[in-house]
Amino acid sequence: MDTADLTHHTSRRFNEDLEQLRSKVLAMGGLVEEQLRRALTALTEGDSTMGQLVAAGDQLVNRMELSIDEECSRILATRAPAAGDLRMVVATIKAITDLERIGDESEKVALIAARLAGLERPADRYRELRHLGRDVQELVHQALDAFARLDAVQALSVARSDRSVDEEYDAIQRQSITFMMEDPRTIRRALDVMAAARAMERIGDHAKNLCEYVIYMVHGRDVRHAPLDGIEQQLNSAGN
Amino acid sequence: MNPTAKATRWALAGRVALRVVALALFGAIAGAVWGRAWAGVSLALALMLAYEWLQLARLLRWLRLRDINEAPDARGAWGDVVGLLLRLLRSRRRRKRQFLGLVRLLRRATAAVPDGIVMLTARREIAWFNRVAERMLQLNRRTDRGLRIDNLLRQPEFTAYLRGQQYQTPVTIRMSGEPEVFLSLQLVPFEDGELLMQVRDVTRATRLEVMRKDFVANASHELRSPLTVISGYLETMAGDTGIDPELQHPLQEMLRQAQRMNGIIADLLSLSRLEQHEGEIDGEPVDMSIMLQHLQRDVLARAVRPRQVEFRAESPAGLQGAPDLLYSAFRNLVDNAANYTPPEGSLTVRWWVDGEGGHLAVSDTGIGIAPEHLPRLTERFYRVDPGRSRATGGSGLGLAIVKHVMQKHGGDLAIESAEGKGSCFTCHFPPRRVTEIAVDRARAAL
Numbered sequence: 001m002d003t004a005d006l007t008h009h010t011s012r013r014f015n016e017d018l019e020q021l022r023s024k025v026l027a028m029g030g031l032v033e034e035q036l037r038r039a040l041t042a043l044t045e046g047d048s049t050m051g052q053l054v055a056a057g058d059q060l061v062n063r064m065e066l067s068i069d070e071e072c073s074r075i076l077a078t079r080a081p082a083a084g085d086l087r088m089v090v091a092t093i094k095a096i097t098d099l100e101r102i103g104d105e106s107e108k109v110a111l112i113a114a115r116l117a118g119l120e121r122p123a124d125r126y127r128e129l130r131h132l133g134r135d136v137q138e139l140v141h142q143a144l145d146a147f148a149r150l151d152a153v154q155a156l157s158v159a160r161s162d163r164s165v166d167e168e169y170d171a172i173q174r175q176s177i178t179f180m181m182e183d184p185r186t187i188r189r190a191l192d193v194m195a196a197a198r199a200m201e202r203i204g205d206h207a208k209n210l211c212e213y214v215i216y217m218v219h220g221r222d223v224r225h226a227p228l229d230g231i232e233q234q235l236n237s238a239g240n
Numbered sequence: 241m242n243p244t245a246k247a248t249r250w251a252l253a254g255r256v257a258l259r260v261v262a263l264a265l266f267g268a269i270a271g272a273v274w275g276r277a278w279a280g281v282s283l284a285l286a287l288m289l290a291y292e293w294l295q296l297a298r299l300l301r302w303l304r305l306r307d308i309n310e311a312p313d314a315r316g317a318w319g320d321v322v323g324l325l326l327r328l329l330r331s332r333r334r335r336k337r338q339f340l341g342l343v344r345l346l347r348r349a350t351a352a353v354p355d356g357i358v359m360l361t362a363r364r365e366i367a368w369f370n371r372v373a374e375r376m377l378q379l380n381r382r383t384d385r386g387l388r389i390d391n392l393l394r395q396p397e398f399t400a401y402l403r404g405q406q407y408q409t410p411v412t413i414r415m416s417g418e419p420e421v422f423l424s425l426q427l428v429p430f431e432d433g434e435l436l437m438q439v440r441d442v443t444r445a446t447r448l449e450v451m452r453k454d455f456v457a458n459a460s461h462e463l464r465s466p467l468t469v470i471s472g473y474l475e476t477m478a479g480d481t482g483i484d485p486e487l488q489h490p491l492q493e494m495l496r497q498a499q500r501m502n503g504i505i506a507d508l509l510s511l512s513r514l515e516q517h518e519g520e521i522d523g524e525p526v527d528m529s530i531m532l533q534h535l536q537r538d539v540l541a542r543a544v545r546p547r548q549v550e551f552r553a554e555s556p557a558g559l560q561g562a563p564d565l566l567y568s569a570f571r572n573l574v575d576n577a578a579n580y581t582p583p584e585g586s587l588t589v590r591w592w593v594d595g596e597g598g599h600l601a602v603s604d605t606g607i608g609i610a611p612e613h614l615p616r617l618t619e620r621f622y623r624v625d626p627g628r629s630r631a632t633g634g635s636g637l638g639l640a641i642v643k644h645v646m647q648k649h650g651g652d653l654a655i656e657s658a659e660g661k662g663s664c665f666t667c668h669f670p671p672r673r674v675t676e677i678a679v680d681r682a683r684a685a686l
Contacts, residue, residue: 023388030394033416053519134418141416148391149383 014079018088021071022148025092025099028064029144032103035061036140036203039106040133042113043126043196054110061103065096087220091213095147098206098213102140105199105206109133112196119189128175129196132168136200136207139165143210155214156232158207165204172197263288308333356439362432364388364402373439376423378415389437398425407435412442422446457512460505467505471498500635507637510568511620514644521648523561525675528591528600529553531567535574535589545578546604548586555593558677559669561649569645572638573602573665579634581606585662597651597671603664609657617655618643642667649673 035057042050072093075081081089116126139158146155176190176197215223215231223231264281271280298312299322308329314322350357356373358366365386369379377393384392390399393413401411410426424442427435474495477483483491536551559566570589577587585605592599609617613624621636639653642665646653650670657663 019388023391026391026394027396027399030399031396033394034396037414037416052522056522137416144394145392148387148394149380151383 014081014085017075017079018081018085021068021075021089021092024064024068024071025095026144026148028061028068028096028099029140029147031057031061031064032099032106033137033140033144035103035106036109036137039110039113040130040137042110043116043133044130046113046117048114048117051110051114054107058103058107061100065100068096069093084217084220087217091217095210095213098209102203102206105203108199109196112192112199116189116192116196119192122189126193128168128172129193129200132165132172132197132200135161135165135168136203139204139207140210143207143214146211146214150214150218152215152218155211155218159211159215162204162208165201169197169201169204260285260288356437358389358437358439360389360427360435360437362434364390364435366392367434373437376415376421376439376441393425401425402427410438410440412446453512453515456508457516460508460512464505464509467498467501471495471502474498504635504637507635507641511637511641511644514565514641514648520650521562521565523649524563525558525677526561526563526566527558527677528598529556531559531563531570532589532591534567535570538571539574539578539587542578544583546581546585546587546606547583550586550588552589553591555591555598556677557593557598558675559598559649560673560675561669565645565648569642569667570600570602572642573667576634576638577602577604577606577663577665580604581662593674595671596668598669598674599666600669601664601666603662605662608659608661608663609655610659611657614655614657618653 035054038050038054038057041047042054072089075089079085139162142154142158145151146158173194176194180187180190209224212223215221221231263284267280267282267284268277269280271277271283274280295312295314295318298314299318302310302312302322303325308326311322311326313319350370351372353370354372356370356376358369358373358377358379361367365388366379366384368385369377369381373379374381379392390402393399395413397411398413401407407427407429410424412422412424415421415423420443421441422443422445424440426438426440428438429435474491478488478491478495532551532553536549539545539549574587574589581587581604587602587604590599590601590603609624613622616622617624618639620640623636643653646667650673651668654666654668655663656666
């Protein structure tokens with residue numbers, strides 16, 4: 001009777017620990033989303049002071065990564081989780097690395113934005129970049145939603161839409177090259193635009209990674225480096 | 241046990257005993273006709289038992305059926321039992337119907353409310369939400385019950401609000417996606433730590449606010465260049481000795497008003513710059529003793545000022561912030577105090593640090609402010625006494641600027657005042673803004 005009570009108690013505490021861990025990851029995700037939004041605002045509004053704000057925010061993101069990492073090690077050491085719980089902790093350790101990278105890339109975008117703000121702005125206010133930025137932002141948001149809901153179906157569809165981000169990145173690259181060939185004076189700006197687009201494309205990749213961890217958490221299947229269509233079939237047959 | 245209950249129990253027992261005895265007697269008499277009295281008694285009692293069992297079986301069957309219309313029609317005590325059960329069932333059914341009606345009514349009412357409503361458990365999990373909330377917060381009716389709200393609403397402003405437990409005022413968050421949507425969220429605690437969250441769409445109001453800010457910034461900017469031309473000519477003319485002496489006075493007045501207008505526009509521009517950027521300013525370490533020296537020099541340079549002026553830096557600690565913004569805020573406070581204090585009064589400026597952070601207080605023995613004005617003092621162009629403040633040449637924006645500068649540094653402005661006795665304006669800065677400065681000064685001295 002006593003032992004039964006004790007195990008019940010510890011497992012409840014353990015569950016709370018895991019819930020707390022997930023909330024921390026998502027809070028970090030929220031912060032990263034905000035960083036990305038600020039960086040994109042800096043880019044589209046030509047706002048140079050925003051860069052400072054993003055740099056300050058990045059330190060907070062880094063601190064959160066360290067604290068969550070420590071928490072994960074503590075849980076692994078003291079609770080020795082198994083099965084789903086273990087997958088959850090392992091996925092968390094990986095997810096925070098990707099989140100931190102998204103933060104870094106956002107900072108990069110903000111720095112480029114500060115530099116671009118000093119140059120003459122094209123009439124379209126970097127329409128392609130804005131578009132790409134919006135898509136990437138949505139991707140990160142959806143990926144974190146899938147993480148919160150443990151929704152493997154959504155995760156898969158988000159991972160798939162990373163493809164369109166890659167295509168947009170290619171388009172921007174082609175466009176920039178055309179600009180540079182037409183008028184060498186735009187080279188400086190075009191290089192910055194390409195660097196910003198590259199950072200956004202990387203953010204899209206990290207969002208895709210987050211989705212893969214969600215699928216791993218839910219189905220216990222490592223879907224990295226595998227074609228997405230095959231994964232869907234596999235998951236469907238596993239579900240039946 | 242009370243005596244009446246005891247009496248009824250005995251009466252009941254008596255009635256049952258009487259029935260059994262009467263039945264047994266009837267059996268005995270009927271049996272006696274065939275000369276087998278005992279067999280008659282047994283038969284009668286067995287029949288009675290069978291009858292009772294039959295009634296019981298019918299009652300049980302009915303109860304299992306759960307159909308109120310199929311009530312068996314029974315006699316005697318069994319009839320009473322059925323009647324009582326029927327009454328119980330009917331009242332339960334009525335209450336259930338009332339309750340369901342109430343639930344339906346409540347659900348319709350919450351659906352009709354134009355605001356989103358989310359109910360949260362004490363553990364901040366989503367317990368229930370209406371359709372408006374579902375649409376505005378992009379929730380999912382199928383999957384999201386039982387999830388923690390801050391897992392789905394991850395905006396740092398909201399998580400800080402949820403954790404901060406200060407639910408008197410709502411918080412505004414920006415939803416992801418296009419077009420931009422701003423929502424105002426207000427938490428209301430009820431019961432044991434459970435929370436009700438009210439969600440309002442404030443996109444229109446927020447956009448209007450942005451438009452207002454842009455308008456003020458643009459208008460001030462556009463007004464500036466024509467005014468520069470006007471005051472330039474006025475200055476030249478006022479300096480020209482060949483001008484009719486009768487025009488000298490109006491010229492001087494025009495020049496003075498043009499300068500005042502310049503001041504107002506400059507203040508408007510710095511206010512709109514302060515409003516433009518979200519978030520706090522990081523800045524650099526500011527040496528407060530040097531800051532106080534500058535302020536003191538400014539006051540002493542004034543033509544009209546209180547006779548007693550005292551500046552005290554009680555702590556060597558510095559302040560992390562934007563030096564020009566802090567200077568203009570403190571300067572506004574010191575100027576106000578000097579303006580509203582008669583020459584025989586006194587003006588004191590103190591800087592000190594304690595457990596709650598850094599504080600700069602500007603106190604005077606001036607005319608003071610009536611309590612009804614205090615809450616509105618930091619509004620733009622708010623005047624306690626329009627005639628008087630215009631005479632001193634203020635723009636009416638000084639305290640608004642102070643308030644905004646304080647917000648940019650995570651601090652706030654506290655105003656205490658007694659009419660006729662004086663006022664005290666205190667800038668409170670949080671502890672994280674207080675920095676060590678002594679090292680820098682030592683290095684500077686080397």
